[in-house]
Amino acid sequence: MPIPRWPWPPSREAAGSPLRADDFARTYHVLLRQLEETCARGGCSPLLLADAEGRVVWPAEPAGHILPPTDQITGRLLLTDGWTVLPVRDDAGQAAAYLGTRTAGRSEMAHLIQAQAITLGQLLQRERELHDMTGELADTYDQLMAMYEVSDATRSYFKLDNTLESVLRIAVRLSQVQHGFVATESDDGEVCCITYAWPPMQDKALIHVMYQAVSRWGHPVVCNTASTTDDVLPGVCEIGERCLVTPVSIDDRVVGVIGLLDKGTDFTSADRKLLDALAGEVGTILERARLQQQLVHQERMRRELEIAAEIQTGLFPKELPSLPGIDLAARSVPANEVGGDFYDLLHDPPGPLALVVGDVTSKGVPAAFFVTIAHTVLHSDFVHSPSPRSLLEQLNRTMYDDLTQSAMFVTLFVAYYHPDTRRLVSANAGHSPVLFYDARSRRCRLWVADGPPVGVLPALLSADVSIELHPGDVLVVMSDGFNETPGPDGKLLGIDPLIQLLEENAGQSAAAIRDRFFEAVRAFARGAPQPDDRTICVFKVDAGGSALSAERVSL
Amino acid sequence: MDIQTQPIDNGSLITLSGRMDAQTAPPVREALQGQIDAGRSMLVVDMARVDFVDSSGLSVLVSSMKRSRQAGGDLILAGLNPQVRVIFELTRLDRAFEIYADPEMALAAIPGSSG
Numbered sequence: 189m190p191i192p193r194w195p196w197p198p199s200r201e202a203a204g205s206p207l208r209a210d211d212f213a214r215t216y217h218v219l220l221r222q223l224e225e226t227c228a229r230g231g232c233s234p235l236l237l238a239d240a241e242g243r244v245v246w247p248a249e250p251a252g253h254i255l256p257p258t259d260q261i262t263g264r265l266l267l268t269d270g271w272t273v274l275p276v277r278d279d280a281g282q283a284a285a286y287l288g289t290r291t292a293g294r295s296e297m298a299h300l301i302q303a304q305a306i307t308l309g310q311l312l313q314r315e316r317e318l319h320d321m322t323g324e325l326a327d328t329y330d331q332l333m334a335m336y337e338v339s340d341a342t343r344s345y346f347k348l349d350n351t352l353e354s355v356l357r358i359a360v361r362l363s364q365v366q367h368g369f370v371a372t373e374s375d376d377g378e379v380c381c382i383t384y385a386w387p388p389m390q391d392k393a394l395i396h397v398m399y400q401a402v403s404r405w406g407h408p409v410v411c412n413t414a415s416t417t418d419d420v421l422p423g424v425c426e427i428g429e430r431c432l433v434t435p436v437s438i439d440d441r442v443v444g445v446i447g448l449l450d451k452g453t454d455f456t457s458a459d460r461k462l463l464d465a466l467a468g469e470v471g472t473i474l475e476r477a478r479l480q481q482q483l484v485h486q487e488r489m490r491r492e493l494e495i496a497a498e499i500q501t502g503l504f505p506k507e508l509p510s511l512p513g514i515d516l517a518a519r520s521v522p523a524n525e526v527g528g529d530f531y532d533l534l535h536d537p538p539g540p541l542a543l544v545v546g547d548v549t550s551k552g553v554p555a556a557f558f559v560t561i562a563h564t565v566l567h568s569d570f571v572h573s574p575s576p577r578s579l580l581e582q583l584n585r586t587m588y589d590d591l592t593q594s595a596m597f598v599t600l601f602v603a604y605y606h607p608d609t610r611r612l613v614s615a616n617a618g619h620s621p622v623l624f625y626d627a628r629s630r631r632c633r634l635w636v637a638d639g640p641p642v643g644v645l646p647a648l649l650s651a652d653v654s655i656e657l658h659p660g661d662v663l664v665v666m667s668d669g670f671n672e673t674p675g676p677d678g679k680l681l682g683i684d685p686l687i688q689l690l691e692e693n694a695g696q697s698a699a700a701i702r703d704r705f706f707e708a709v710r711a712f713a714r715g716a717p718q719p720d721d722r723t724i725c726v727f728k729v730d731a732g733g734s735a736l737s738a739e740r741v742s743l
Numbered sequence: 744m745d746i747q748t749q750p751i752d753n754g755s756l757i758t759l760s761g762r763m764d765a766q767t768a769p770p771v772r773e774a775l776q777g778q779i780d781a782g783r784s785m786l787v788v789d790m791a792r793v794d795f796v797d798s799s800g801l802s803v804l805v806s807s808m809k810r811s812r813q814a815g816g817d818l819i820l821a822g823l824n825p826q827v828r829v830i831f832e833l834t835r836l837d838r839a840f841e842i843y844a845d846p847e848m849a850l851a852a853i854p855g856s857s858g
Contacts, residue, residue, distance in 0.1 A: 549798040595772075595806035599834065618834040636832075640839040644805050649838055668798075 209239035209285040212312055213246040219311075220246050223304055227289045232297045236273070237308075238286040245285075272298040274305040279313045327458040331465050334358050338469045348477045349382055352470065356384035356446075359466050363432070363459045365448040370436070370470055371399040372444035395447070398433050402445045408434040408464070412454040432459055434467045438475045446470050493525040493553070500526050500556055503563045509535035511607055513659075515730040517698035519706070520723040527721035528555025529667045530563060534570045540604035540613075542570055542579070545665040545725050547599045547619065549641075558596060561587060576602035576615035577652045584617075584642045591643030599641040601665050605657070605727070612663070613654045617642050620668045621683060625694040627660025627729075632687045632694075662694050662701065662728045669722035673709040681712045698726040745792075746774045752853070754778065754785030754816055756846055760792035763800030771800070775807035775818070784816025787849045791822030796830055808840060817841065821849040 213220060224235040224247075237246035273288030287305045291297040341354035356368040371381040381395045402409055411431045432455045433447035446467050448459070500522075508516045518531050528548035535541045546562055548555040565586045566579065573579035579602055591597055601622055603614035616622065618641030621634040639650030666686075673681040685708065693704045702724055709722065744767035745760040755778045761767060778786055786807070790796075796804075808818035819841045823831060831837040843849035 549802045592806070592809055595802050597802065597805055618836065621833060637835045640835045644836065644839045649835070672797075 209237065210245040212285070212315060213237055215315070216311065217246075226300070227297065230294065230297045230300070232289040232291050232294065235289045236287070237276075238273075238288070240282075240284055240286075242286065272301050274302055276305050276309045276312060278309060278316065284309070284312050327461065330362055330458075331462055334362055334462060335465065335469065338466065342469075342473060348473070351473055352382040353384055355466055355470055355473070356382065359446070359448055359463060360384055362462055363448050363455070364451060364453075365430075365432075366450035368446070368448050369395050370444060370446045371395050372436070372474060373399075373403070398431070398447055399445050402433045402435055402447075403442045406435055406437075406442055408432065408460060410455050410460060430455055432463055434460075434463045436467045436470045436474065438471045443471065443474055496553060496556055497522075497525045500559060503530065503560065505531075505533050508533050509541055511535070511541055511605075513730060514541070514605070514607075515698040515728040516726070517702040518723075518725040519702055520721065521706075521718070522551075522721045523669070523718045524552050526553060526556035527551060528559060529669065529721035529723035530559045531665075531723050531725050532563065532566055533725075534567065536571055538608075539571075540606045542576075543601075543603045543605065543663075543665065543725055543727055545601050545619065545667065545723060547667045547669075547721070547723070549596050549598070551721065554594065554596070558587070558591065558594070558598065561590065562598060562600075575613055575652045576604055577648065577650060580615050580617050580642060580650060581648045584646075584648045588643055588646055597641040597643035599637070599668075601637075603663070603665075603727075610657050610729070611654055612657050613652050615639075615650045615652050617648065617650045618644070620666055620671065623662075623664040623666070623683075623687060623690050625660075625662035625664075625690050627658055627662075627694070630691070630694075632691050634683065634687070657729045659729050660694070662690065662698075662726065664690055664701065664705070665725045665727070666705070667721060667723040669718070669720035670705060670709055670724065672720060673713050673722075674716060674719065675712050676714050676716060681709060685712075697730075698728045701728070702726045744768075744771060746771060748774065748778065750783070751785065751787065751850060754783040754787070754853075756787045756789060756850070758789040758792070758846075762795040763793055763803070764795065764797045765799040768799040768803045772803045772807065775803070776810065779807070779810050779814050779816070782814075784811045784814035785853060786811050786816065786818045787821055787846055787853070788818060789821050789846045790827060791824065791845070793827055794824060796827050801830070801834065801836060805836065805839070819843065819849045819853070821846045 220235065220237060224233070227233060227235045234247065236244055238244050270290050270292040271288055272291040273286050275283035276285040276287050278284045285308070287301060287308055289297065289301055291301065337358050338355050341358075342351055352370045356370060360366070360368045367386050368384040369381050369386065371379055373379050379396050379399050381392060381399075383392070383395070386392070398409075409431070413430075430451045431447060431449045432451075433445055435442045436444040436446055446463060448455075448463060451459075504520060505518075508518065516533065518533070520527070520529050520531055522529065528551050530544075530546050532544040533541065534544070544566060546559075548558045548562070562583065565583050569579060569582040569586075573582055580600060583598075583600070587598070597618070599619040600617045601614065601619040603612055605612050614622070614635070616635060616637040617639050618637045621636045624633045624635055625631075626633060635653070637650065638653075639648060642648070664686075671681055671683045671686060675681065686705065689704055689708050690701065693701050696704070705724055706722070744763060747758040749756050749758075757774065757778070759771060763771065775786060775788075778784070788804070804818065804820070811818045821843045822845050823842060828837075831840070831842065841849070841852070843852060
């Protein structure tokens with residue numbers, strides 16, 4: 189038996205339509221001819237094959253054959269005596285065709301026809317299955333080609349709109365519809381749509397209706413009749429009778445819809461499968477575009493943070509002031525790129541040397557912004573402020589409203605050292621306790637704040653406190669990033685170990701003391717990430733002259 | 744962080760429980776701001792069951808205190824446990840807030856209160 193050959197690739201039209209008896213007869217004409225000859229040898233002719241409606245499909249060209257009478261109008265077979273005609277049944281038992289010949293009472297020929305009808309039925313059934321499989325293959329082939337085209341379009345276009353338009357062009361062509369659209373919702377809730385072959389005069393509000401409905405339902409909507417369309421999606425009839433709208437999802441979250449409108453025939457399951465597959469591709473395209481946008485945004489943020497860090501680094505003293513008999517060291521290590529801690533050392537000879545350490549509540553960019561303001565105010569008001577309290581008052585006056593607006597405050601310790609009298613006058617506005625090592629008693633004392641931070645109250649409550657310094661005295665001004673360093677068990681370091689550390693290392697240089705403090709918190713944290721900025725200023729009265737060491741560590 | 748609110752004269756008694764840090768402070772800010780916006784600017788915050796406050800928590804209390812005072816009320820703290828009290832003492836925020844041993848004493852101290 190010849191194996192029927194189908195054109196490749198098979199056309200969707202041929203593969204999608206139901207298998208007809210005349211197609212079958214054309215495909216198996218050799219078989220039918222052999223059967224015809226067998227019948228003829230047995231004295232039976234002609235052999236007839238009729239379709240389910242009784243219309244003769246074999247012989248295709250009846251010339252030379254004597255056919256039974258047929259209805260002139262319908263073409264249906266009109267059987268007369270002496271004919272044996274049997275149904276060719278499919279697996280469901282339905283008569284798919286009729287096989288017959290004029291047996292004229294020959295029972296053996298009637299049996300032959302009966303056997304052949306059964307064989308043809310089985311053959312017809314297999315042929316139908318093959319036909320269906322070919323149809324599915326054709327659909328899959330179409331989808332593969334579509335996916336290839338989509339992937340090609342994705343590579344070819346860098347702009348999201350062009351890529352989506354290209355996908356729509358493919359969907360519209362393959363589904364043989366007039367118009368297509370993709371609708372997505374932006375972060376601020378605005379529905380954006382890309383259309384293909386959209387009628388110029390047609391209102392796009394229709395797309396919003398379909399987007400709202402289908403994105404809410406989360407499943408495809410197929411409307412094949414005008415009335416259904418109008419019921420389910422009001423207003424759709426204005427553009428086309430039929431529509432197919434499918435949600436576009438990313439990780440089970442609907443992020444848009446893709447829709448096809450105005451098809452000449454009903455949408456089939458093949459159309460639906462194709463649009464499902466394209467919706468998956470659109471989801472991938474949208475997700476990739478979102479990630480790309482996120483990357484660009486992150487890169488911009490990273491660059492801006494780098495610039496902010498550079499600006500902030502520039503605010504820290506590049507060189508510490510040089511004063512005979514005073515050993516200074518400082519360092520600030522932010523927890524993030526930019527921080528809320530700051531220190532400054534201001535000197536306008538022959539006036540006092542000012543030491544400032546501050547900590548803006550909050551971290552990151554908002555805190556860094558206020559660090560910049562504080563730096564500016566400190567530098568502009570230092571020369572006009574005769575004492576630490578007056579400088580803090582000025583700072584509170586200038587920054588109070590802005591800090592209130594931003595729900596922040598600044599803890600600050602300011603000390604003025606007068607080299608001529610060796611007196612240190614200080615004021616502490618809510619800042620962490622300052623460690624003072626008294627060289628004469630060899631004991632460390634804590635100087636706690638006497639007023640709340642800058643920005644808490646309209647008036648400053650801190651007072652100036654004055655002491656006379658002696659050789660070997662050490663002042664360590666830190667931010668709370670030191671004593672609030674968490675250990676692996678979550679417990680905080682606390683101030684006591686730092687007091688002990690200073691008492692043990694007070695004989696060392698300011699830089700060495702500073703380094704011991706950083707080593708201590710590093711050892712206590714045991715590799716845990718630094719949760720807060722850490723800033724330290726070490727001021728030591730040293731009979732051996734001055735040694736300066738300042739650092740601001742950038743991450 | 745658990746936030747309980749009950750009405751008092753011209754304001755509310757807010758009872759907080761848990762840690763007050765960068766993660767838990769924002770809902771407290773919203774709760775306190777919500778009371779002030781609703782005209783209940785006299786706020787008594789019962790902190791007896793708050794075992795930790797970091798700078799974010801302090802910021803929320805300070806900014807809410809400022810807003811309530813701008814609105815003609817105040818934000819009064821009550822029942823600070825020793826660990827939290829130390830934080831207020833070190834930063835000297837105890838000089839900025841009215842602080843009472845318990846909510847009853849705080850309520851009694853409110854001007855015009857019957858308690």
